Amino acid sequence: MPAEDPRTRQEILDATGAPIVMFDKVSLAFDDKVILREVSFTLIKGHTKIILGASGAGKSTVLKLILGLWKADGGVVWVNGERVDQMGEHDLMRVRTDLGMVFQEGALFDSLTVRENVGYKLWEELRWPDDKVNARVEEILGFVALSEHIDKMPSDLSGGQRRRVAIARAMAAKPRVLLYDEPTTGLDPITATTVDEEIVKLRDLEGVSSIVVTHQLRDAFYIATHSAERSNGGVRIVQADQEKSEEAEFIMLRDGLVCFEGPAGELRRSTDPYLKTFLS
Amino acid sequence: MLASINEWLKAAVLEVQEYVRLCAAAGRGMVTRPFYYRDMVEQFDQIGVGSLTVVLLTGLFTGAVLALQSGLTLDQFGARPFVGRLVSASMIKELGPVLTALMLAGRVGSGIAAELGSMMVAEQISALRALGTDPVRKLVVPRILAGTLMCPVLTVVSDFVGILGGWVIATSQLRVESGVYWTSVLEGLFWQDPWMGLIKPFFLGFAIVSIGCHVGLRTRGGTQGVGRATTNAVVAASVAVLAVDFFITRLLFTLMY
Incomplete structure (x- = not known):
């Protein structure tokens, strides 16, 4: 600067x-x-x-x-x-x-559901209350058109869906930069x-x-x-x-x-x- | 030749340095926030409760076979009633802690290395860091705490069922009176013995889990790398169990006896 x-x-x-x-x-x-x-x-x-x-x-x-x-x-x-x-x-x-990062192949956490993956940062790091996390996760999954898959495990999704969940996870906390x-x-x-x-x-x-x-x-x-x-x-x-x-x-x-x-x-x-x- | 020895030494020193750094980071993670309580509970359950069956079986059969073998030897001196003494002293001081630890090295050490190794090659560890989570606090600290604290608990369980296994054989095969067996079990122990049997597993549990985490987090090279990491973790943890057991035993003898 x-x-x-x-x-x-x-x-x-x-x-x-x-x-x-x-x-x-x-x-x-x-x-x-x-x-x-x-x-x-x-x-x-x-x-x-x-x-x-x-x-x-x-x-x-x-x-x-x-x-x-x-x-x-x-x-x-x-x-x-x-x-x-x-x-x-x-x-x-x-x-x-x-910062939000979308990794090659998505790098989703296999042991967590789509909901838990997308809300991970809000819930685990930013310690938002559950209802607020759920509302944001639903909003963001609506944005990437995956609302109906919210309770599935990453292994149940197709390759494209996994990438979109990864994008949703990266943007959940509204970062200004996405990689x-x-x-x-x-x-x-x-x-x-x-x-x-x-x-x-x-x-x-x-x-x-x-x-x-x-x-x-x-x-x-x-x-x-x-x-x-x-x-x-x-x-x-x-x-x-x-x-x-x-x-x-x-x-x-x-x-x-x-x-x-x-x-x-x-x-x-x-x-x-x-x-x-x-x-x- | 010299160059390859040099390379090998450098790699070994690097490995030790990284291991010590991981342990130090985990130590910091245990005393400073944030804590991941849910992961801790999950690990206590997986490592502690999850290993119960294998530890019960190992303990039971070890105690039983000890009684069976020593019964024959003791017979030569007409000392069959002392079988309880032998079983309890061996189980509590040495076999309980070491066999439990070896079982944990196979079950828990390999599991941790495989899990963290897969997360490493699938970039999930990088993803955790990118999401603002310190993987040491989230993954390593809960496992080390669970391993260090559950290993002694499992050892006590193993000791107990081992002595029980010995009792079954002593009373059914060797025809030793039940009362005689139990008196002999207690008589065989000095006051220091239970302490030794209880202190050692803390160190053994720590060694197994920290090695599993270290090897897992240094996994490179895809699925093949995960396989290699798993094998390495079991081998290193098993050797470490026997080596640490020897040194701690030596130290405790000096301090307590």
């Missing part, structure tokens, strides 16, 4: 165009394997970053660094105005209250679209800033080029206008380096041979 800015941290974060997540020359290596090499980017409030790259390019690592699950070797990571790269586990818990780790990998195109739509709805209707890590180009472009709007008491997914679709920025990682950063149109027009191979 600039030192000369007279506003408080909260005021800066509440303003339009505030930087919610900032990577400044972040590097990480495991032994002699370099994962990230001086990676820098900024996620603006209410916008979407879509991180693309081949397997092992360090995409998921970015999310783990934001959550503080891993620590960077060099560089600075800011999340909601707090520097998380040097933070201890205890302080990180505070930062994580404003998606390969949310559609392994799903058929139709089911994948239902997951993409949830991501778009959360961004446009709930004002959540999101970072989506994926190698599924179809889904990446879908999220970037669509927007959600309320109409007649329901929700419609429509083609986004130029300005809206530019709010979704792509980052392409290659061997730990950012090799492209820009909106969907620019990515499509790129003449870089690696990008062209990736997109073809």
Whole structure:
């Protein structure tokens, strides 16, 4: 944060165009394997970053660094105005209250029902009373259209339903930032679209800033080029206008380096041979 | 050759360091908030009540076979009525604690390593942290408390049914009078013996569960990794039980006898 800015941290974060997540020359290596090499980017409030790259390019690592699950070797990571790269586990818990993460394959707790999974944080960490938790869980499951599955176990759900429950769990405590780790990998195109739509709805209707890590180009472009709007008491997914679709920025990682950063149109027009191979 | 020894030593030191850190974190988790009471109750039930059958059976048959074997040997000295003395001293001081602990290593140590290992490879542990929960407080502390406190309880149960098993054999096969057996059971014990039999299981229970948690939380490499972790947990916990038993026995002899 600039030192000369007279506003408080909260005021800066509440303003339009505030930087919610900032990577400044972040590097990480495991032994002699370099994962990230001086990676820098900024996620603006209410916008979407879509991180693309081949397997092992360090995409998921970015999310783990934001959550503080891993620590960077060099560089600075800011999340909601707090520097998380040097933070201890205890302080990180505070930062994580404003972050939601959807893990690859969902990472739902097998021994808990859908209701208990979605309400986990409200109930176990925020210690909300039961009726308030139930009301929020029902509301959120309605949002992802899974109300009738509330008392099922995760093993009774299909792959797509599990991802949607994972999204519901991540957003239950109304975080300002949602991180998606390969949310559609392994799903058929139709089911994948239902997951993409949830991501778009959360961004446009709930004002959540999101970072989506994926190698599924179809889904990446879908999220970037669509927007959600309320109409007649329901929700419609429509083609986004130029300005809206530019709010979704792509980052392409290659061997730990950012090799492209820009909106969907620019990515499509790129003449870089690696990008062209990736997109073809 | 030297390089591989070096690697092995580094890995071993790292393993010990991580184990000590986990124990320290669990220690902190026991005295500071938040506590997860429901998980504690669940673990006391799973580890304590859940292990009752296996401990009962092990104790009963161990006591019975002890009486059977020692009956024959004691006969050579015409000392058959002293069979109770032998059964109680062996069960209470050594076999009760060690066999109960070995059974727990097989049942509880492996279960914990498999459960936490699966959670680890399915990213559920990361999910817990992302949701603001410290996995040590939520998963490790309840298990360590339950293991440490339930192991002595189960040992007492095992001791008792072991002596009972000995009684069944003594009265039915060896034709020792019931009263003679019970008097002999009490006479065989010094006042320090029950204490020794009671103090040891606290350490053994702690060792089994903490090793299970440590191995489980360090699981890498998918389902294969979970299998490896489970095996490692049982092997390490069983060896630890015998080693800890020896050192604690040695220490208690110095302190009490």
